[in-house]
Amino acid sequence: MKTVSTTPFQDQKPGTSGLRKKVPVFQQQNYVENFIQSVFDSLEGFEGQTLVIGGDGRFFNREVIQIAIKMASANGFGRVLVGQGGILSTPAASNVIRKNKAFGGLILSASHNPGGPNEDFGIKYNTGNGGPAPEKVTEAIYARTKVIETYTICETPDVDLDKIGRVEVGSMDVEVIDSVADYAALMEELFDFAAIKAMIAGGFRLAFDAMHAVTGPYAKEILERRLGAAEGSVKNFVPLEDFGGHHPDPNLVHAKELYDLMMSDDAPDFGAASDGDGDRNLIIGKGIFVTPSDSLAMLAANAHLAPAYAGGLKGIARSMPTSRAADRVAEKLGIKAYETPTGWKFFGNLLDAGLVTICGEESAGTGSDHVREKDGLWAVLLWLNILAVRRESVKAIAEAHWTEYGRNFYARHDYEDVDTQAANGLVAELREKLDRLAGTSVQGMTIAAADDFSYLDPVDGSTSANQGIRILFEGGSRIVYRLSGTGTSGATLRVYIERFEPDAAKHDVPTPDALADLITAADEIAGIRAMTGRNEPSVIT
Ligand code: G1P
Ligand code: ZN
Numbered sequence: 001m002k003t004v005s006t007t008p009f010q011d012q013k014p015g016t017s018g019l020r021k022k023v024p025v026f027q028q029q030n031y032v033e034n035f036i037q038s039v040f041d042s043l044e045g046f047e048g049q050t051l052v053i054g055g056d057g058r059f060f061n062r063e064v065i066q067i068a069i070k071m072a073s074a075n076g077f078g079r080v081l082v083g084q085g086g087i088l089s090t091p092a093a094s095n096v097i098r099k100n101k102a103f104g105g106l107i108l109s110a111s112h113n114p115g116g117p118n119e120d121f122g123i124k125y126n127t128g129n130g131g132p133a134p135e136k137v138t139e140a141i142y143a144r145t146k147v148i149e150t151y152t153i154c155e156t157p158d159v160d161l162d163k164i165g166r167v168e169v170g171s172m173d174v175e176v177i178d179s180v181a182d183y184a185a186l187m188e189e190l191f192d193f194a195a196i197k198a199m200i201a202g203g204f205r206l207a208f209d210a211m212h213a214v215t216g217p218y219a220k221e222i223l224e225r226r227l228g229a230a231e232g233s234v235k236n237f238v239p240l241e242d243f244g245g246h247h248p249d250p251n252l253v254h255a256k257e258l259y260d261l262m263m264s265d266d267a268p269d270f271g272a273a274s275d276g277d278g279d280r281n282l283i284i285g286k287g288i289f290v291t292p293s294d295s296l297a298m299l300a301a302n303a304h305l306a307p308a309y310a311g312g313l314k315g316i317a318r319s320m321p322t323s324r325a326a327d328r329v330a331e332k333l334g335i336k337a338y339e340t341p342t343g344w345k346f347f348g349n350l351l352d353a354g355l356v357t358i359c360g361e362e363s364a365g366t367g368s369d370h371v372r373e374k375d376g377l378w379a380v381l382l383w384l385n386i387l388a389v390r391r392e393s394v395k396a397i398a399e400a401h402w403t404e405y406g407r408n409f410y411a412r413h414d415y416e417d418v419d420t421q422a423a424n425g426l427v428a429e430l431r432e433k434l435d436r437l438a439g440t441s442v443q444g445m446t447i448a449a450a451d452d453f454s455y456l457d458p459v460d461g462s463t464s465a466n467q468g469i470r471i472l473f474e475g476g477s478r479i480v481y482r483l484s485g486t487g488t489s490g491a492t493l494r495v496y497i498e499r500f501e502p503d504a505a506k507h508d509v510p511t512p513d514a515l516a517d518l519i520t521a522a523d524e525i526a527g528i529r530a531m532t533g534r535n536e537p538s539v540i541t
Helices: 031-041 061-075 090-099 135-145 181-190 193-201 215-226 256-263 292-305 325-333 345-352 376-390 394-405 420-437 511-526 528-532
Strands: 002-005 019-022 050-055 079-087 104-108 120-127 150-153 165-169 172-177 206-209 270-274 281-285 288-290 315-319 336-340 358-361 365-368 407-418 445-452 469-473 478-483 491-501
Touching: 031 061, 031 120, 031 135, 031 150, 050 061, 050 090, 061 079, 061 104, 061 150, 061 165, 061 172, 079 090, 090 104, 090 120, 090 181, 090 376, 120 135, 181 215, 181 376, 193 376, 206 215, 206 256, 215 376, 256 270, 256 281, 270 376, 281 292, 281 376, 281 394, 288 292, 288 394, 292 315, 292 325, 292 358, 292 365, 292 376, 292 394, 292 407, 315 325, 315 345, 325 336, 325 394, 325 407, 336 345, 345 358, 365 376, 376 394, 407 420, 407 511, 407 528, 420 445, 420 469, 420 478, 420 491, 420 511, 420 528, 445 511, 478 511, 491 511, 491 528, 511 528
Parallel strands: 050 079, 050 104, 079 172, 206 270, 315 336, 315 358
Antiparallel strands: 002 150, 019 120, 104 120, 165 172, 270 281, 281 288, 358 365, 407 491, 445 469, 469 478, 478 491
16 A cells, blocks of 8 residues: 655536546646545545446446555555446445445446547445435535645555456455346335336337447346347447547437437337436337436336336425426426426435436436436336336327326527637626516516525525526426536537427427527527527437
């Protein structure tokens, strides 16, 4: 073991999902070591305890894992559990932490961002409940990164990450574990695998795009081997360090091939995809894309059809920009709906306190109290379980849902890599005029209220302010503006646009048409074109 002198970096602030930077930034001497030491220095009582380590397999994953193992040993952890090949999907890592009562875990991922020598990397610390560290921990880590002077590391050879089994690093045990087994077992506990298997045996066809990312091995095992989907149902299943040069982001832009397949005459019954680290999901039925906000509402309304949720839901939580479709399901079920800031970490307290069972975000994250991360394959399996019981198409289920609850037309417009000053200026100007907006009209619609979302955590009493600007119109339409907390270059302005339509006769309209006046209003209110110089969003989801 040796102690190494170092000097701090000033840019190691963990964002919504841990520390995210380009690979060359992480490759600077001592950059990784400083951050990991700052994490350990911010924790107490881990001596002799277990640390889980795993990542999504992207470029630089193995190198960081070796460093993390040697530093965990030097810092006094008793045991490290690491996924074979360095692979653990984010939800699988959460499960391994919980199941083994680990002290915490290091998850190496930049989620849906591209990977490769000049692309993105990330390190996130999760606590013993399996969820992302709360803000007070990430703030302590950040404070520590600014003053750190030394780190400690074991001078031992690299661990063979490909060989399942136990080795010693210093006086610490390292167990290389099967990346998939525990997770697959958990899914079998939650869902009616026999019913899904019977449906598939009866001719139901599915396509799952793993996007050359971490869910490949999980989806192969669960969907093809255990549930009997035809070989080839899981596409792009080999995790690659650069995701084959693509964005492992399961949206209509980056999973276009799947989308086109699902809209074609030869579409299978069900299509889905997951992202780089396996926590996001894209759901597409034959001829119908289900927005993540709708998916959350539809899963919540039907969850009782799966064994794990047969007893009903305790509550439903959604992030603020997520459409309010789920709120009406909660209302009907007579349970509470919670609205939290963006980022999965805010769901952790609600889940731990037993206030909610299901949570979701508009950004394709859905999950439940089975782990403390959003979970892409979980959402896929819950859909499959529901389809197996209802024996109706995705389209029929969606349309029946809208008829019963009304439809929330919804779109997110992202303006990526915008000049940071311009983006900050836009938000500052909006904030400044918030008080004057209520009662005014835009595009013939009256603004009922406008605010900057602030969240009071009902469990720990903490407040998170400035979480996004909400413009609420009379009749239930809404525009939300916020700046991304996960981008790695420039600023990303996200504009979330939603219109509630209770009348079933008006549901069969293309979303852009249904939202046209709100889209114009969004620009009029915030001056997006004028302030960012962009005439249209970079991505619409
Ligand atoms: C984005 C999503 C957010 C999600 C986060 C991590 O954050 O919008 O819902 O929790 O990625 O996956 P943002 O870039 O908007 O801060
Ligand atoms: Zn992700």
